[in-house]
């Protein structure tokens with residue numbers, strides 16, 4: 327095995343085109359570190375499953391290279407890769423019982439009966455399904471089938487487990503439970519998980535690192551807090567949680583103008599007077615008396631969401647603001663909105679991750695001088 331400092335998976339400029347010439351992935355590069363929980367997050371058709379299939383070896387890249395522990399694996403067939411996939415529909419064998427479903431991969435490897443029994447028992451214990459060995463698949467609930475599928479993957483002791491929207495068939499409560507279980511399982515096993523979802527809350531709750539994808543490109547990668555607190559562009563800001571995104575102008579470092587006024591902020595490194603988009607999360611806005619707020623807004627709608635009220639309104643410049651507050655408001659009422667300089671996040675128009683990193687680097691270099 328290679329040194330642990332080597333990323334377990336590395337994509338280098340990977341492009342995938344199918345026969346009809348449509349580009350499904352466009353020069354994608356990333357690294358996956360050993361033992362972490364990764365999530366590929368993006369809307370339907372953005373290329374999530376395609377990335378998993380490339381890692382699993384079911385398809386080959388049109389251009390670019392894929393490395394496993396530092397070794398080029400473009401031409402290594404799926405059955406020679408130390409990767410197991412949990413599919414969305416679980417793909418369990420309906421005619422086999424729980425035990426034999428989990429044992430399947432070991433039987434193919436012609437493992438001895440005693441060893442199979444020991445490994446399957448251990449895998450079933452891991453997913454809390456001891457005692458279910460002789461049950462038929464059709465006698466298991468959705469959540470239990472999910473666990474059988476996971477046991478079937480971990481029994482092979484792969485280095486990576488790929489999970490393609492494995493929770494999407496479950497109801498909300500079970501889904502939340504399974505999110506927790508999967509995360510715990512990954513921690514206990516220490517195996518690298520690459521999980522696919524188009525549900526941003528799920529991604530934020532489960533991941534060490536998230537790759538946000540759109541139209542075959544990675545828009546942003548980072549920890550859930552990185553991505554939530556500092557989205558790189560409108561797509562990411564919009565896709566990850568609800569956001570207020572309003573047009574603005576950078577006056578100078580740490581001073582941004584929007585809604586007809588200037589506000590202290592913590593962003594810098596943009597050109598003076600550069601047009602920007604300003605992001606403020608609804609939960610970072612606090613309702614005050616009109617004269618005490620940094621902005622004044624007329625309340626347009628209010629919805630009770632269980633833990634908070636979701637209030638929307640318009641400022642005098644015509645920008646819409648969404649507020650999450652435990653305080654009630656009255657439709658038609660004028661309220662003030664208070665927020666900290668840290669709550670303001672400034673984005674350059676249509677900036678890519680590379681441009682953002684470069685700007686940050688240049689900015690930090692200048693700051694060091």
Ligand SMILES: Nc1ncnc2c1ncn2[C@@H]1O[C@H](COP(=O)(O)OP(=O)(O)OP(=O)(O)O)[C@@H](O)[C@H]1O
Pocket residue numbers: 344345346348350368369370371372373374375376377524
């Ligand atoms: N074998 C194929 N031939 C041609 N086009 C394909 C093939 N497989 C996938 N595509 C196209 O590639 C794009 C990305 O597909 P992919 O399955 O990776 O999306 P996804 O992000 O997993 O979406 P979803 O969330 O709906 O599962 C889609 O536009 C799809 O139609």
Ligand SMILES: [Mg+2]
Pocket residue numbers: 374375376490
């Ligand atoms: Mg898919």
